[in-house]
Amino acid sequence: MSSTPIIPFSEPPYLAGLPSPYYKETHLKWQKACRAFIQEHLIEHALEWDTIETLPESVFEEFGKAGMLIPSLPAPLPVEWLKRLGIHELLGVLKVEDFDYIHTMIYCDEMARSGLAGPSGSLTTGISFGVPPILKFGNKQLQERFLPDLLTAKKRTCIAITEPGAGSDVANIATTATKTPDGKHYIINGTKKWITNGIWAELSSMAVRTGGPGPGGLSMVVVPLKGYKGVSMRRLKVGGQISAGTTFIELDDVKVPVENLIGEEGMGMKYIMTNFNHERLTIAIGATRQSRVALASAMEYVLKREAFGKPLIEQPVVRHRLAKCGAMLESQWAWVEQFVYQMTQLPKATADIELGGLTALAKAQAGIVLNECAQCAVLLFGGNGYTKTGQGELAERIYREVPGMRIPGGSEDVLLDLAVRQLVKNFKNKTKAMETPKGLSKL
Structure with missing residues (x-):
């Protein structure tokens, strides 16, 4: 409970000293640790960085080194993978196997404490939405190739679904992935629009059309982005959250191995x-x-x-x-x-x-x-x-x-x-x- 009066509506009830049935001691310790780290490394300069429209690359590195991008993943966390990579605790107060969706909620709430979605989104959107398809549906070889660098923030990723002609209408995605005659590669052509974090991402979990029209023709593929042959990207100026790096992506005969397929064809x-x-x-x-x-x-x-x-x-x-x-x-x-x-x-x-x-x-x-x-x-x-x-x-x-x-x-x-x-x-x-x-x- 706060020792001084707080402005009405400024905190959720459990942080304003009121009882709640949801929060265990592990959640309260996590909240305090999150608040301290995020305040120092993000919130203090969030408005300033959002004004100049980009966070310094060092901020992503600091969060990655501290394992503070991992809490943006869905709960439960990929414990086996994290322990393989030497990640056993978060901020020294929370074992990765004890992480639940209430910890997720606390993390997301603290990351948004500046009131701005751009600064936090520039850090977390890629791993939060781009990594789960690989974790949930990728086969062993795909995970072995990409997860170590993504979970340790050595590489950045994004989720690439929306297109100029297919926003919420996902079933009408037009970007195609056609197999080469030898069946060893996909050749990808099309455009992706409004892709958050895309401009910084080496990799993307991308929705593509491998079959006929409609939802049954969709698949997901890991597609390299930054610096990759046939890929061109530019930032889009949007009304808000500009520091999150909204991106327009063009794909011109982009060649990727069929082993980059996430799960099965047609299950996208x-x-x-x-x-x-x-x-x-x-x-x-x-x-x-x-x-x-x-x-x-x-x-x-x-x-x-x-x-x-x-x-x-x-x-x-x-x-x-x-x-x-x-x-x-x-x-x-x-x-x-x-x-x-x-x-x-x-x-x-x-x-x-x-x-x-x-x-x-x-x-x-x-x-x-x-x-x-x-x-x-x-x-x-x-x-x-x-x-x-x-x-x-x-x-x-x-x-x-x-x-x-x-x-x-x-x-x-x-x-x-x-x-x-x-x-x-x-x-x-x-x-x-x-x-x-x-x-x-x-x-």
Whole structure:
């Protein structure tokens, strides 16, 4: 519990001294260690680095050396691989085999404490979403070739799914991977767009079309990027999160060994959709912290800013705005906590079915909450909230980042629809399973 009063809405309840059923001693120790490391190596300079649009390469190296990119992977961690590589603990306080999704949530929350998604995203997006397909579906030779360098941050990677003509519509990916006549290589042609971290990545887990149209023709392949023949990349200027290195990739007769195939041909859609669950959950956690930073900064401002002879907090309309957003924020965080706890209790196969649609819904709702909280902050800061420097600089920056939460990982409208369709599908399957076959008696 904090020894001094904290600004309302600035911390989740468990860090504000209120009881919680979710956090064990291992989680609380991890939070303190995370806070100290991330504050020193990222948060102190996050706004400055985001302003110049790129983090120094040394920051990635510091995180990699400390093993502080590994917590961005889905829980449980790849314990056998990490121990082979000499990684037994994280920050000296947490054994890798004890890491669960609550530790993931704490890590993601602390990484977003600056209120900006770009600085943390520039470090973690590649390993968080690019490595899991290799871990989950790659065969032994593929893992042996790539995991040692990726898990120890000697090389950087990314996930390369979206294209100019296929964003959330993954089934319409057009980038082709055609086998050479001798069957030893794929020749890859096409483009990838909005690829976070791509500009720095030596490798990518890429969605390609190895078969006919539709989802059944998709596969995933490890494709070399930076400096590789036939690959050209350029950074894209996006509205927010610019320091995360959003990239446009062109692939012109890029030749890769067939051994770079992840899993089996034609299974790409399944691998991609499974991977989306972790991506959407971590986006939801980060967006909820961004909402908290925006709302708390507005609260701090209205407590001291005077207008019409009294502090803004004395104005009922101001309190009303804060109350509405505060209720949305704390409800969203309570849902995220509940959701993550469920992840620690359910078998992976069950969680994928039961929580898949809800993951999409949690991510979509997190973007909606962020939009409300960021807009509230900008309005309460007034002119300062519309200015790129000064007291409202952070609120203005967060508001610009809102679309970067509502679109990537599956755009909001697509996810809202997906969530309900998945819930209905589960309901119908369970109903069908309960039906008694004709001619059989329940007795």
